[in-house]
Amino acid sequence: MCEEERAVILNASDVCKYYGDFCALEGVSFSIKENEFVSIIGPNGAGKTTLINVLTGLFKPSRGKVFFKDRDITGIGPEKLSKLGLARSFQLVNIFPEFTVMEFIKVAIISRQGKGTQFYHLLAHDKEIERQAQEVANLFGLQGKRNVLAKNLPQGDKKLLDIASAFALQPEVILLDEPTSGVSTSDKNKIMETLVSASKKIGIKSIIQVEHDMDIVFSFSDRIIALHQGKILADGTPQEFEKNEEVVCTVMGQKECFKIFSGLGKDEGSS
Amino acid sequence: MIPDILNILISGIFYASILFLVSAGLQLVFGVQKIFNLACGSFYALGAYTGVSFIVAAQSLGLPPILSLIPLLLAGFSLFFIGPIIERGLLKFIYGRDDHFQLLLTFAIVLMFEDVIKFVWGTSPQLITKVYQAYGQIDILGVTFPVYNLIVILSSLIFAGLIGYMLARTKFGRIIRATADNREVSEALGVNMKMVNVKVFTLGTVLGTLGGALVIPATAAITEMGVDLIVLAFAVVVIGGLGSMKGAFFGAMIVGVLRSISVATYPELELLIIYLIVIGVLVYKPEGIFGGTGT
Amino acid sequence: MLSFMAIVLFILVLPRFGFQYASYLMLTFFGYGVAVLGWNLLFGYTGLLSFGHALFFAVGAYTLAFLMNKFSIFHMEAILLITVIISGALAALVGAICIRYTRVYFGMLTLAFNMLFYSFLLKFYYITGGDEGMNVSRPYLLGIDFLGIPKMQFLTGTYYYYAWAVLVIATLIMYGIVSSPFGHCLKAIRDNPEKATYLGIDIKRYRWYAFIISGIYTAVGGVLVAPVVGLVDPSMAYWTHSGTFVFMALLGGFVNFLGPLLGAVLYIFLQDTIMSLLYYWRFVFGAMLAFIVIAAPGGITGFIGSLMNKEETGV
DSSP: OOTTTSOEEEEEEEEEEEETTEEEEEEEEEEEETTOEEEEEOOTTSSHHHHHHHHTTSSOOSEEEEEETTEEOTTOOHHHHHHHTEEEEOSSOOOOTTSBHHHHHHHHHHHHTTGGGOOSSOGGGOHHHHHHHHHHHHHTTOGGGTTSBGGGSOHHHHHHHHHHHHHTTOOSEEEEESTTTTSOHHHHHHHHHHHHHHHHHHTOOEEEEEOOOHHHHHHHOSEEEEEETTEEEEEEOHHHHHHOHHHHHHHHHHHHHHHHHTSOSOOOOOO | OHHHHHHHHHHHHHHHHHHHHHHHHHHHHHHHHOOOOTTHHHHHHHHHHHHHHHHHHHHHTTOOGGGTHHHHHHHHHHGGGHHHHHHHHTGGGGTTSOHHHHHHHHHHHHHHHHHHHHHHHOSSOBOOOSHHHHTOEEEETTEEEEHHHHHHHHHHHHHHHHHHHHHHHSHHHHHHHHHHHOHHHHHHTTOOHHHHHHHHHHHHHHHHHHHHHHHTTTSOBOTTHHHHHHHHHHHHHHHHOTTOHHHHHHHHHHHHHHHHHHHHSOGGGHHHHHHHHHHHHHHHOTTOTTOSSOO | OHHHHHHHHHHHHGGGGTOHHHHHHHHHHHHHHHHHHHHHIIIIITOOOOSOTHHHHHHHHHHHHHHHHTSOOOBHHHHHHHHHHHHHHHHHHHHHHHTTSOHHHHHHHHHHHHHHHHHHHHHOHHHHOGGGOEEOOOOBBTTBOOTTSOHHHHIIIIIHHHHHHHHHHHHHHHHHHHTSHHHHHHHHHHHOHHHHHHTTOOHHHHHHHHHHHHHHHHHHHHHHHHHHHSEEOGGGGSHHHHHHHHHHHHHHOSSSTTHHHHHHHHHHHHHHHHHHHOSOHHHHHHHHHHHHHHHOTTHHHHHHHHHHOOOOOOO
């Protein structure tokens, strides 16, 4: 088993976050290894968004630390973190409305290549940036819309674009905040498959996602972390989850409970 | 020595009282409509020039100079109609737009008012004589103070009290505070935003015109006075905190007294000192002394 | 691009056809053009509205006056170079404080620094000449002393071409800047600063760079205008003069690269025309600005652009 030999790439250690009296996160600890696809699940208000914000360095936790590749990244902020190799996408689409698809992706590439301070040559003449942006667009199926303004894209494509730009940073770890939310059910699988194949091509080592759709979670995850009222309720493989009735019913709601434990509608195997 | 210091202080507090009135108007409008109204200086100037006209008219009707406060207050209040004209005629089109454009619109209003004033009153300074002296001086504990200064300070305190009472105790005041805190929720709760906008802006206008009218016995009305004032009013609200009434009060005190001290000692440094403090506040505590939301 | 060349040529030959007065007005346009290009780098491309750029304009103008009157440096090239250095340093200092804030606070801070400089110019009259300002004569262009020629002829002759050349060069450089990867990042910061941060862009640093470039440009504008006016005085630093740059950019349209230049030339000619017809030109301009803000925020180029209705959608 090569489980133990895989390096830990992201590590949260006893993370707590209080807003006054309200405890959003308590004693959250876990490790993410390379080449893992981890889903974080939990009902609304469980602290998922807070956890993501802490993991991506946006918030400083009240207590505890976060390590990325053995480096303390607690509260260093999203900009520095992107440079270190951890990128993130957003639940509510976060786009540059006035940019075309290509221009949008180029921002990430310029940033990654450190060309942001080049005032002295024309962006349009930079074939390298153009080529790389085109590759990313292709990976996400957006090449046909390369000159469409981001604000004019359909919702699903906006989401893809947001994610594509994060991928264009070629991070080692990517954190996806509800990548399929607001997307029609028929598109969800398509998006997830695009994501997984893109991450392989780009060389992303680990994917962490926050997701509500249990079909997606079970189909794609190597591991699931369930959050409830700011604490980790369970942390294990999909198979382990399926056996744990208490967790499933608390975290995933009655519908899933019924689905899984009455033997109906069992998922057709994972990825 | 001490009498001089006290006189500088009173003169400073006098000017602070005027500044407070104008700044209070600025804060109300910013708090509710989230617009930084550059035209508050124009209202101040308008009030001043109108004050002169009212006094001149009153004097020709034989009004004794000592009662001059009445036409001045009348001048300030009578200009209230400017508020709805500007609010309904111009401002309402840009609510909800990018705040850059809101600032620019008030700048456009400043430009327009400059010429309106020139058109009505011309370009030479307008002065009223006899009024300031008519109020004479008063002797308190061996120090003489101009009575007019004390009257204005008192009036300003009364207005401050009225505003405070209104905000804390009346329904309108509660609506103002709620809207300043969270506009959308207030609207959702059924507050008639149109009426609130007009009323608040009118109140802000009147505070400005009152400030201008009340200052007129002590200074001349000149073309640049509106534009000059915005520079100081802006210092007041930054130091005190954007949107805060308490901030307007203390900010005005600080600016008024500093200005007075500077004018008496090193006049070249007047704006410099005030603005160094503005920059200092913006760097160390950008929300101002009483900053944050709400009034 | 072709139309741009045509306009360049047209302006170049204007004085030859004897349009003396128009040429004189164009001189101020050359300076203001450079100045407003700089201003719009901050607003149109980075999303920061400065109400204090008159500060840099005055710095440029006064630098020229100082160098010529107090240090006997008459060479325009040297003056321009020194202005770039001084204004760049000043912009770096002022900008370091201002760009940490956005929106109203940014505007207010720029206004504060602007008025600080104004009060310095006004009050320290033994250095700056106070409200009387300082007279400015003619600088040497390319090392040649033109004091022998009558002033108007110099201005609408050699100086005209010189200033025009400076504007063209400045425009080309600015075009390069906004079309560069740096310019692209600025637009990203303007569009969505949060997302830009998440893509690894140091928004404070880039805003700072934009501020510095912007300040330098506006100062150069001041240098170009000073000899035309013949006098530098504190009114150049009054905050309402900052409003002039804003007006010009908005009139022409701040989204289009050449919009501010169009706005500058229109403003200058309009102001001249209206001022001669009507005493109350400020009212007209105020009304115009109000109209633009309410009905046509994209300015003239924005209006034309929406008329042409580019194809943007795609599903």
